[in-house]
Amino acid sequence: xxxxxxxxxxxxxxxxxxxxxxxxxxxxxxxxxxxxxxxxxxxxxxxxxxxxxxxxxxxxxxxxxxxxxxxxxxxxxxxxxxxxxxxxxxxxxxxxxxxxxxxxxxxxxxxxxxxxxxxxxxxxxxxxxxxxxxxxxxxxxxxxxxxxxxxxxxxxxxxxxxxxxxxxxxxxxxxxxxxxxxxxxxxxxxxxxxxxxxxxxxxxxxxxxxxxxxxxxxxxxxxxxxxxxxxxxxxxxxxxxxxxxxxxxxxxxxxxxxxxxxxxxxxxxxxxxxxxxxxxxxxxxxxxxxxxxxxxxxxxxxxxxxxxxxxxxxxxxxxxxxxxxxxxxxxxxxxxxxxxxxxxxxxxxxxxxxxxxxxxxxxxxxxxxxxxxxxxxxxxxxxxxxxxx
Numbered sequence: 001x002x003x004x005x006x007x008x009x010x011x012x013x014x015x016x017x018x019x020x021x022x023x024x025x026x027x028x029x030x031x032x033x034x035x036x037x038x039x040x041x042x043x044x045x046x047x048x049x050x051x052x053x054x055x056x057x058x059x060x061x062x063x064x065x066x067x068x069x070x071x072x073x074x075x076x077x078x079x080x081x082x083x084x085x086x087x088x089x090x091x092x093x094x095x096x097x098x099x100x101x102x103x104x105x106x107x108x109x110x111x112x113x114x115x116x117x118x119x120x121x122x123x124x125x126x127x128x129x130x131x132x133x134x135x136x137x138x139x140x141x142x143x144x145x146x147x148x149x150x151x152x153x154x155x156x157x158x159x160x161x162x163x164x165x166x167x168x169x170x171x172x173x174x175x176x177x178x179x180x181x182x183x184x185x186x187x188x189x190x191x192x193x194x195x196x197x198x199x200x201x202x203x204x205x206x207x208x209x210x211x212x213x214x215x216x217x218x219x220x221x222x223x224x225x226x227x228x229x230x231x232x233x234x235x236x237x238x239x240x241x242x243x244x245x246x247x248x249x250x251x252x253x254x255x256x257x258x259x260x261x262x263x264x265x266x267x268x269x270x271x272x273x274x275x276x277x278x279x280x281x282x283x284x285x286x287x288x289x290x291x292x293x294x295x296x297x298x299x300x301x302x303x304x305x306x307x308x309x310x311x312x313x314x315x316x317x318x319x320x321x322x323x324x325x326x327x328x329x330x331x332x333x334x335x336x337x338x339x340x341x342x343x344x345x346x347x348x349x350x351x352x353x354x355x356x357x358x359x360x361x362x363x364x365x366x367x368x369x370x371x372x373x374x375x376x377x378x379x380x381x382x383x384x385x386x387x388x389x
Contacts, residue, residue, distance in 0.1 A: 008059040009104055012052030016064065020052055021045060023064045027091040035205075037089070042199040044071060044088070044389060049196070055089070056108045058101040066092040066101035070109040071389045072118070074191040077298040078305070082291075085113050087123035088389035106133050114322055119291045122383055130286050134321040136352055138359035139284025139381045140263045144276040147256030151246045154275040161247040163219060163240070168209040170198040175211040179221045182234050187302055188264060188380075190387040203386045212244060219244070223386065230259045232384045238267045242275060263380035266306040281361060285383055289355065290322040296329065296358065297338035299379035304334045306380075310372035317345035318354040331376060 012020060021037055030036045037045045045051045051069065058066035069088040074081055087109060092102050110133050113121050123130060127137045168175045176197050183189050192200045201209050201223060208224040212235070220235035222244075230248075235241060249257060256277070261268050273279050289295050303309065313330040328341040347369070349357060356363045359378050366377055 005060050008057075008062075009108060010057060010059070012055040012057050012067075014047075014050060014052055016052045016057070017047055019064055020055060020057075020067060023093070024067060024089045024091050027093065028089075040205045041088070041203055041389065043196055043203055044069070046199065056105045058092075058096075058105055060096065064093075065096040066105055068102070068105035068109050069389065070112055072116075073387065075188065075383075075387075076191070077188045078301040080294065080298040080301075082119040082295060082298060083116075084120045084122060085109075085116070085118050086387075086389035087121060090123070090125065103132075106130075110134065110321075113288075113290065117290075119289075119294055121288045121290065122388070123286050124388060125286060127286065131352065134288040134351055135286040136288070136355035136360070137283045137285070138287045138355055138378070139383075140281050140361040140378055141284055141382065142261045142263070142265075142269045143280045143282055144259045144261065144269070144272045145256060145278045146245055146249065146259060146272065146276045148249060148254070150275050150277055151249055155243075155246055161251055162214055163244050163247045164213045164215075165210040165222075165248060165251065166213060168198075168201075168211055168221075175221075178211060178218050179209075182218075182220060182236065186234060187305060188262070188382060190384065192386070200386050203388065207385075214240075222248070223384075224257075225385065228258060230257060232386060233259070233261075233268070239271075241268045241271050245272065246275075262382040262384075263378075264302050264306055264382070283361065284381060285388070287355070287359065287381060288321060288351075289359075290320065292316075292318050292320055292325045292354065292358075293327050293338050293340065295381075296327065296379065297336060299381055300329070300331075300336045300338070300376060303376065303380050304331075304336055307375070309334050309336075310375045312370065312372035314347065314369070314373050315341055315343050315345045316354070317348040319348075319350050320354070321351045329376070331372075 025032045025036050054071050055067050055069045057064050068090050071086045073084050073086060180194055180197055206226045210222050212219040212221060219240055222230050222233040225231050309331045311332050315328050317326045326341055326345060328339050330337040353365060357366045359381055361378055366374055
């Protein structure tokens with residue numbers, strides 16, 4: 001008779017650092033040289049950041065066979081700070097699948113999320129795989145394709161480039177500080193520790209960080225991914241956006257680039273949509289809201305900065321993953337109020353139904369609600385690649 005395999009489920013520790021990195025590199029088909037988790041997500045997996053302490057592990061005879069990381073963070077939206085946990089490196093050894101390891105570790109991570117009383121959680125991955133654990137694909141970002149032809153036909157032929165782009169490295173303390181100072185005054189900004197800011201901005205491998213200047217004036221910054229995608233851009237003067245992108249294409253001789261913008265970056269979207277070749281929308285990521293009242297109020301206030309919200313009120317009874325919440329949402333003259341109530345509910349939703357109504361770009365349930373309520377949603381939830389795990 002074969003000896004029974006001993007299985008343990010536990011939080012990792014620093015002694016398992018190299019084994020964890022080797023394991024997730026193997027599962028995600030990284031070669032460990034020019035392509036590995038140290039390079040892909042330096043803000044998390046460098047040894048000094050203690051990644052194992054945030055990983056739930058399944059061990060067979062003390063060897064890692066599955067792992068799920070749960071990493072804490074904060075985002076501030078219109079003055080309200082929300083806590084969250086990002087789920088990452090969900091991995092199972094190919095020879096250990098169908099043993100329930102992923103489900104067990106995800107359950108442990110979700111239990112931690114509920115116990116720590118965070119406001120939401122986020123992860124990247126297949127919708128149906130993670131809906132079992134309360135996550136739903138939500139959010140809306142705009143993707144604008146702009147190329148040399150658009151620049152040629154939309155700007156004067158004799159124009160000179162106004163802006164310069166300075167690539168930032170890890171020793172460029174001055175420009176990193178300017179980037180950080182500008183980021184933290186945005187209406188939605190994630191907490192980025194200054195001592196690891198360069199690692200955060202380099203999240204997800206092939207990222208070029210540029211400070212933008214008009215002569216000596218710091219005009220903003222952009223993060224350029226895979227030589228093709230601008231996935232984060234922040235400017236001191238919003239009206240500079242079209243010329244900044246046109247200059248970037250011209251100076252770097254780009255045939256074309258894709259610019260991804262958050263739903264609340266409406267001025268950028270409006271400006272670039274008049275010259276871009278195409279404008280499309282995509283979902284953001286898989287989110288799970290744990291404190292609906294707090295999250296709805298923060299995001300609805302953010303939406304009120306860019307949209308005219310119709311006056312009205314509605315009472316929602318949401319059977320959330322963490323708890324039931326009965327909420328009175330009121331909008332008057334674009335001012336938002338979200339309060340707990342004992343009044344009868346106008347609508348009653350399960351957790352996943354509420355996620356759809358409040359946060360998805362299209363929701364058949366939302367389409368059945370009064371028009372004034374429909375103008376409030378979807379809420380502009382967002383996470384940048386630099387803040388993902």
